[in-house]
Amino acid sequence: MIENYLRRHDGVITLAQARRAGISEFAVRRKVRSGRWRRCGSGVYFVDDRPFTAAARVRAAVWGRGPRAVASGLAAAWWLGLMTLEPAAVEVTVPRTASGRGSPGITLRRRDLDEQDVFEDRGLRVTGLALTVLEASARRGGGPKIMDSALQRRVDLADLQRTHVRNRGRYGAAAARRMLQAAAGGARSEAERLVVQLLRTAGISGWHANFTVGPYFVDFAFPAQRVAIEIDGWAFHSDRQAFQNDRSRQNWLALHGWQVLRFTWLDITGHPERVLAAIRAAISVR
Known part of the structure; x- marks a missing residue:
């Protein structure tokens, strides 16, 4: 029974769970002394006959903070498959009245x-x-x-907005609110404003916003170099017709000698230096 339990729980077990399985506290201490069990925290142990995986690390960190502790932040995102790279530190949320402090590898939120x-x-x-x-x-x-990836297939915007309102004041709430506002429809216009700011700060000139090229408008154009910049919103907003229209416009521009660079809101807010590097490279060789 114990082996089946350990297999399902990544080799991690608490003292209370061991007792329920018929293992006394004395027997647990003996296993720790022998090196068969490793103490991971207060009343939490890892059976050291298997790899100490990322799942074991997250589980031990949460279980070691008591029965009301919850995996949160990037640890929860990794656990739920929203990201593939395991977090450097395990974030654990505990009730405000909980005792204890964070420790190396564990970030505590109350x-x-x-x-x-x-x-x-x-x-x-x-x-x-x-x-x-x-x-x-x-x-x-x-x-x-x-957020963009989750909105494509796992959660809807209304649910995120309700949850945000219910959890106002939490760590990171202001940043999440800005993302929700962008996801609700303002991402493209916000991205265009940020591109203007990037270009001006970088001292790049020769561009025009909302420029007419043949039968189309492009978000930004360098007419002398025939370089067009198109801004996309969030991927979850995309539909088949919008996708087709964008490709038709891009093909027309390419056939008439224009180079088209496409950036998303995520590119501009997350990697502005890459955006600028691509723009500089394009206008320098035209």
């Missing part, structure tokens, strides 16, 4: 979560999908790409 924002996945308490998306999108190492 907040009383609504139960509708918590669920259990594979025996681990994790922030709900909508709250996880909001929090992970606002964390360094996460970013808007998590």
Whole structure:
């Protein structure tokens, strides 16, 4: 029974779980002394006959903070498959009244979560999908790409907005609010404003915004070099007709001697230096 339990829980077990399985505290201490079990935290152990995986690390960090602890932030995003790269530190949210402090590899957040924002996945308490998306999108190492990807297939914008309102004041709430506003329809116009700011700050001249080329408008154009810049919004907003229209315009421009650069809101907000480098390269060789 114990082996089956350990297999399902990444080799991690608490003292309370061991007792329920018929293993006394004395027997647990003996296993630790012998090196068969490794103590990971207060009342949490890892059976050291298997690899200490990322899942084991997250589980041990959360279970070691008590029964009300919840995996949150990037740890929750990784656990739920919203990102593939495991987080450098495991973020754990605990009630405001919980004792203890963070430790190396564990980031502690204190907040009383609504139960509708918590669920259990594979025996681990994790922030709900909508709250996880909001929090992970606002964390360094996460970013808007998590929200955009989740909106394409796993959560809807209205649910994110309701969850944001219910959890106002949390760490990263302001950044998440800006992303929600952009996702609601302002991403493209905001991206265009940021491109103007980037070009002016970089001292790049010779461009025109909302420029007419034949039967089409392009977001930005360098007429002398015949370089057009097109701004895309969030991927989850795209539909088949918009996709076809964009490709028809791009093909027409290419056939008439224009080079087209396409950037998304995520490119401009997350990698502005790459955007500028691509623009400089394009206008320098035309």
